[in-house]
Amino acid sequence: MAILGAINPMLTVGLDGDKAWRLADYVKRDGYSALRRILESGIGQGDVINEVKKSVLRGRGGAGFPTGLKWSFMPRSFPGDKYVVCNSDEGEPGTFKDRDILRYNPHSVIEGMAIAAFAMGAARGYNYIHGEVWEIYERFEEALDEARAAGFLGRNVLGSGFDFDLFAHHGYGAYICGEETALLESIEGKKGQPRFKPPFPASFGLYGKPTTINNTETFASVPYIINMGGDRYLEAGKPNNGGTKLFSVSGHVNRPGNYEVPLGTPFATLLEMAGGMRGGRKLKGCIPGGSSAPVVPGPTMMDCTMDYDSISKAGSMLGSGAVIVMDETTCMVKALERLSYFYYEESCGQCTPCREGTSWLYKVVHRIEHGKGRADDLDLLGSVTTNIMGRTICALGDAASMPVQSFIKHFRDEFAYHIENRKCLVPVDVQRAGSGFFTATA
Amino acid sequence: MLTPESLKRIDREIAKYPADQKQSAVMAALAIAQEQQGWLSSDAIECVAGYLGMAPIAAYEVATFYNMYDLKPVGKYKLSVCTNLPCMLTGGVDAGEYLKQKLGIGFNETTPDGLITLKESECMGACGDAPVMIVNNRRMCSWMNPEQIDKLLAELK
Ligand SMILES: Cc1cc2nc3c(=O)[nH]c(=O)nc-3n(C[C@H](O)[C@H](O)[C@H](O)COP(=O)(O)O)c2cc1C
Ligand code: SF4
Ligand code: FES
Numbered sequence: 001m002a003i004l005g006a007i008n009p010m011l012t013v014g015l016d017g018d019k020a021w022r023l024a025d026y027v028k029r030d031g032y033s034a035l036r037r038i039l040e041s042g043i044g045q046g047d048v049i050n051e052v053k054k055s056v057l058r059g060r061g062g063a064g065f066p067t068g069l070k071w072s073f074m075p076r077s078f079p080g081d082k083y084v085v086c087n088s089d090e091g092e093p094g095t096f097k098d099r100d101i102l103r104y105n106p107h108s109v110i111e112g113m114a115i116a117a118f119a120m121g122a123a124r125g126y127n128y129i130h131g132e133v134w135e136i137y138e139r140f141e142e143a144l145d146e147a148r149a150a151g152f153l154g155r156n157v158l159g160s161g162f163d164f165d166l167f168a169h170h171g172y173g174a175y176i177c178g179e180e181t182a183l184l185e186s187i188e189g190k191k192g193q194p195r196f197k198p199p200f201p202a203s204f205g206l207y208g209k210p211t212t213i214n215n216t217e218t219f220a221s222v223p224y225i226i227n228m229g230g231d232r233y234l235e236a237g238k239p240n241n242g243g244t245k246l247f248s249v250s251g252h253v254n255r256p257g258n259y260e261v262p263l264g265t266p267f268a269t270l271l272e273m274a275g276g277m278r279g280g281r282k283l284k285g286c287i288p289g290g291s292s293a294p295v296v297p298g299p300t301m302m303d304c305t306m307d308y309d310s311i312s313k314a315g316s317m318l319g320s321g322a323v324i325v326m327d328e329t330t331c332m333v334k335a336l337e338r339l340s341y342f343y344y345e346e347s348c349g350q351c352t353p354c355r356e357g358t359s360w361l362y363k364v365v366h367r368i369e370h371g372k373g374r375a376d377d378l379d380l381l382g383s384v385t386t387n388i389m390g391r392t393i394c395a396l397g398d399a400a401s402m403p404v405q406s407f408i409k410h411f412r413d414e415f416a417y418h419i420e421n422r423k424c425l426v427p428v429d430v431q432r433a434g435s436g437f438f439t440a441t442a
Numbered sequence: 443m444l445t446p447e448s449l450k451r452i453d454r455e456i457a458k459y460p461a462d463q464k465q466s467a468v469m470a471a472l473a474i475a476q477e478q479q480g481w482l483s484s485d486a487i488e489c490v491a492g493y494l495g496m497a498p499i500a501a502y503e504v505a506t507f508y509n510m511y512d513l514k515p516v517g518k519y520k521l522s523v524c525t526n527l528p529c530m531l532t533g534g535v536d537a538g539e540y541l542k543q544k545l546g547i548g549f550n551e552t553t554p555d556g557l558i559t560l561k562e563s564e565c566m567g568a569c570g571d572a573p574v575m576i577v578n579n580r581r582m583c584s585w586m587n588p589e590q591i592d593k594l595l596a597e598l599k
Contacts, residue, residue, distance in 0.1 A: 335531075
């Protein structure tokens with residue numbers, strides 16, 4: 001199991017059994033009791049939304065937008081079709097928490113979506129699952145079958161008169177479909193190209209109907225909020241940062257994996273839980289919120305706590321909670337080159353600044369890495385990023401620019417060394433040793 | 443050209459969407475067609491389009507947009523290795539190099555016996571398990587150190 005540790009957990013409690021994902025096991029852990037209580041005791045839609053507002057649950061997909069507020073934008077008493085959609089397209093490099101939630105606790109997502117659907121007056125939902133995790137998609141379908149058979153989904157849920165149908169939709173390899181409007185286009189059977197906003201999905205979403213999209217972990221947290229109450233959930237984290245969060249720790253640590261900790265937990269504690277730095281090496285830099293978040297130098301990172309506000313003060317973003325740890329064996333130019341390639345490859349091509357800009361970013365970082373950098377390349381990179389940012393339909397343009405700006409800002413000397421000396425500051429065999437691949441058997 | 447078994451699976455996908463939104467099943471239908479054939483030929487794409495009542499060009503657009511569709515024949519096994527940054531830090535790139543050496547081919551190439559096609563891929567949402575690779579879009583393999591890779595290659599016959 002890849003959930004390797006926790007402090008005061010909620011989402012990952014009781015998941016050590018090998019059948020944790022089964023309905024019976026979930027019910028034993030108090031599963032579906034929140035949905036049942038809402039439907040049987042006449043708790044109103046507004047009450048549910050208020051509870052979520054009180055919890056200050058912030059979206060776990062990347063932007064950290066308050067979930068209760070988002071839900072209140074839905075025209076819930078308007079007649080007509082409305083949708084709730086779960087974003088399990090987890091493709092942000094460094095993020096692998098939704099996979100584990102769906103793998104070990106899929107019913108928490110189903111229950112959370114059902115509660116959300118009730119609160120917003122939606123009768124249908126979809127969970128969009130990343131194409132690469134096929135086994136998880138199959139498991140989620142099985143969980144849906146179980147929930148339907150037990151009356152938690154479908155017509156007249158638990159005899160309450162509330163109808164909710166939920167289905168799984170799989171992606172097939174396009175990072176951009178994690179962007180919410182691209183995801184909707186994709187469910188509609190089209191290319192996953194983001195839409196102009198406004199209109200926002202709450203007024204014009206799936207099939208043109210009001211729609212709310214939340215991340216897997218966001219939905220999974222909802223039953224726990226209803227059961228413990230919004231206030232207590234908020235207290236479990238820190239002010240303005242309610243609850244616990246799953247952090248996916250990858251890179252140069254001894255035990256890469258998922259860790260559930262209260263928001264506000266010191267980064268140093270999380271690092272320790274992940275077994276500390278591999279080989280006892282020094283932390284060079286850390287990307288604290290998935291590849292789109294600016295990199296933070298090691299010493300600054302060691303002073304951060306893991307919550308939206310602290311990370312933002314350090315000049316980065318908590319994002320999806322993907323903590324990419326890089327030690328001294330990392331060549332920052334090569335690291336940025338790989339990320340820039342990713343954004344270039346995944347740009348959907350709709351907007352010229354993003355399509356052309358990501359191609360330039362990659363080309364220039366590539367030539368620096370390969371000893372062909374030019375004296376003014378760092379300025380050129382800077383100007384390309386400012387020409388992308390804020391001028392595109394979706395946030396991928398910004399996501400491609402922020403790593404470039406932050407890597408150059410914090411590791412400028414390393415880039416300059418590459419350009420001047422046409423080689424890397426970190427010898428290749430040192431980089432290789434860092435990767436641990438050959439030492440695994442040797 | 444689609445077998446009755448494939449059509450049955452496609453019907454199950456169509457049922458997930460509102461009656462007037464059959465096109466929503468196109469991604470799943472194309473994936474099923476690819477699974478049946480090993481790759482996605484123009485015939486298969488047009489057949490899927492016809493079955494879902496959509497213009498062929500609309501199905502082509504989908505097939506060309508998403509990376510996991512293979513519009514050219516691939517080996518019996520397609521091995522996709524993640525080399526994105528989090529994996530790279532933990533041996534993803536080295537695993538790719540190791541595979542290239544072992545198989546004597548580069549990325550996007552197929553072994554002469556038509557058995558294995560090697561692909562470089564983007565984040566699979568499994569970075570904690572790096573190095574990771576996927577066989578035929580379906581089976582994810584974790585912690586692929588040299589020993590594990592040798593074992594996997596011996597298994598793919
Ligand atoms: C390029 C791009 C990729 C994204 N990828 C994801 C993703 O994989 N998973 C996710 O939940 N949100 C992703 N998002 C954010 C979504 O657009 C959306 O904000 C989120 O799903 C809302 O859910 P939340 O409020 O619960 O976080 C992405 C955004 C952008 C711009
Ligand atoms: S910013 Fe890039 S990915 Fe987003 S819509 Fe524009 S071209 Fe597509
Ligand atoms: S970077 Fe390889 S699976 Fe995420």
